Amino acid sequence: MTSKANHRSGVGLQVRGLRRSLGGQEILRGLDFDVRPGEIFVIMGPSGSGKSVLLRHLIGLETPSEGEIQVDGQSILAEGVMNKYRIAMVFQSGGLLNSLTVGENVGLYLTEHQLKTPEEIARVVAEKLEDVGLKGTEGKMPSELSGGMRKRVAIARALAIEPQLIFYDEPTSELDPLSSVVIAEEIASLNERIGVTSVVVSHDRELSFGIADRVAVINEGRIITIGTPAEVRRSPDPMVQEFLTAGFKRPATV
Amino acid sequence: MFQNVGEMALLFWRAILALPVAWRQRRKVFEQFFEIGNASLLMVCLLSFFIGAVIALQTGPMLVERSLSSAVGGVVGLAICRELAPVLMSILIAGRIGSAMAAEIGSMRVYQEIDALRTMNINPIHYLVVPRLVSIAVALPLLVVFAILVGWLGGAVVSFSNDRIAIPIQTFYSNLRDVVVVKDVLNGVFKSFVFAIVIAVVSCHQGLTTRDGPRGIGRSVTKAVVNSIVIIVIVDYILTRALLGA
Ligand SMILES: Nc1ncnc2c1ncn2[C@@H]1O[C@H](COP(=O)(O)OP(=O)(O)O)[C@@H](O)[C@H]1O
Ligand SMILES: [Mg+2]
Numbered sequence: 484m485t486s487k488a489n490h491r492s493g494v495g496l497q498v499r500g501l502r503r504s505l506g507g508q509e510i511l512r513g514l515d516f517d518v519r520p521g522e523i524f525v526i527m528g529p530s531g532s533g534k535s536v537l538l539r540h541l542i543g544l545e546t547p548s549e550g551e552i553q554v555d556g557q558s559i560l561a562e563g564v565m566n567k568y569r570i571a572m573v574f575q576s577g578g579l580l581n582s583l584t585v586g587e588n589v590g591l592y593l594t595e596h597q598l599k600t601p602e603e604i605a606r607v608v609a610e611k612l613e614d615v616g617l618k619g620t621e622g623k624m625p626s627e628l629s630g631g632m633r634k635r636v637a638i639a640r641a642l643a644i645e646p647q648l649i650f651y652d653e654p655t656s657e658l659d660p661l662s663s664v665v666i667a668e669e670i671a672s673l674n675e676r677i678g679v680t681s682v683v684v685s686h687d688r689e690l691s692f693g694i695a696d697r698v699a700v701i702n703e704g705r706i707i708t709i710g711t712p713a714e715v716r717r718s719p720d721p722m723v724q725e726f727l728t729a730g731f732k733r734p735a736t737v
Numbered sequence: 738m739f740q741n742v743g744e745m746a747l748l749f750w751r752a753i754l755a756l757p758v759a760w761r762q763r764r765k766v767f768e769q770f771f772e773i774g775n776a777s778l779l780m781v782c783l784l785s786f787f788i789g790a791v792i793a794l795q796t797g798p799m800l801v802e803r804s805l806s807s808a809v810g811g812v813v814g815l816a817i818c819r820e821l822a823p824v825l826m827s828i829l830i831a832g833r834i835g836s837a838m839a840a841e842i843g844s845m846r847v848y849q850e851i852d853a854l855r856t857m858n859i860n861p862i863h864y865l866v867v868p869r870l871v872s873i874a875v876a877l878p879l880l881v882v883f884a885i886l887v888g889w890l891g892g893a894v895v896s897f898s899n900d901r902i903a904i905p906i907q908t909f910y911s912n913l914r915d916v917v918v919v920k921d922v923l924n925g926v927f928k929s930f931v932f933a934i935v936i937a938v939v940s941c942h943q944g945l946t947t948r949d950g951p952r953g954i955g956r957s958v959t960k961a962v963v964n965s966i967v968i969i970v971i972v973d974y975i976l977t978r979a980l981l982g983a
Contacts, residue, residue, distance in 0.1 A: 542856050565858045578853035592857045595864065644857065
């Protein structure tokens, strides 16, 4: 879709033979794919197809039953990998710390790792909040915000990490159409500005095809098709076609 | 409840290894410390005063009848500093602070806040467990010192004012000074230090292992309190034997 100005900071991801069983059921049934440095990679699929579980493995929160996830050739679970690369995740429900203010949440990574002085952190926090359209909300508590605002704070918090690889779980699921567009634009522009690699999970077809460099469609823990948006649209797989074209049709009235 | 002893020991060990980060987390340690103080100081006063009072009431008349009125101060003093203050205050704190620890950490787990910490490469043990462990391990022994003093006062007041005991406050205290030595007080305080660690480890462990969504938080809180109390009473026996050298 867009030409990437530079790939200086983006880092790629390799998934090899990933399987995971949870509660006696195989949720991820053998996934192999690469995410290339600096691209926007969208994972689509119906609810319950294993998208969130997949993301939790990709960022190293879960240990696969089989297979491996590598960042730049090293296992994500290896000691020190999370130190070496800056990786961020925007959780489906935001994952904000409810006991901290919005500002403290956004600055958490920088504060805890003592990467900047408190004044610099305050400046970064203000800047990132402005980026997501929430200027001046530093002092609010997460419980005072709507679902959509919390998600935008979560995005600001991820941006403050200055990530090389960023995961979004349903970034637009609780947003109104206008905010969805803003977030989609933000994901795309971030990608262009700092060359970050983005992995976006979504079942929002418009968002996905609007921003994706490549799309993977998963169902029941397997990838059923993967490619550029154009390639995926042309996929002959009936399941893919059904997922891409399904729409609400008003029952014919007599 | 005991199948988790291994996990709790591991959590304790990791927290010990992470103790040097307590200095960096000092702001959170202070916050927790003052929260414990604020939440419990009044309760500790009230509870320990009446514990002292009731012990005097139970033992005083019996001793006086046997013309042992000079022993009342010693009996009440020892019972409070060796056993009642450390154990009952720890149980109070398990109910008041252990439950809060399990609830806070449990809800952070359920609402993916702990996952978010991990994705930010922030160790939940450093961020959540160490500040709580350190603050309660300092606060509870201090509260117990306080409770011992207030408990003695409660004993003295009842011994003086109750008609069936009626011994002067000076007599009570001079007997207490003859019988109770510094080591007795230190033993009690040391026990409460160990109980504080029990409360922090059990409650943080319950919080961190909360399962099954919001419903699981209530279960974690209950288990944190009940398991803390049971372990405190068992550890109390073991420690008492060791400290008395019997
Ligand atoms: N901890 C778990 N234990 C058992 N099953 C789980 C667990 N987490 C997710 N699942 C199951 O895995 C499947 C995929 O879930 P998820 O990845 O959340 O779907 P989605 O694609 O909507 O994000 C669902 O059927 C869900 O019930
Ligand atoms: Mg999901």
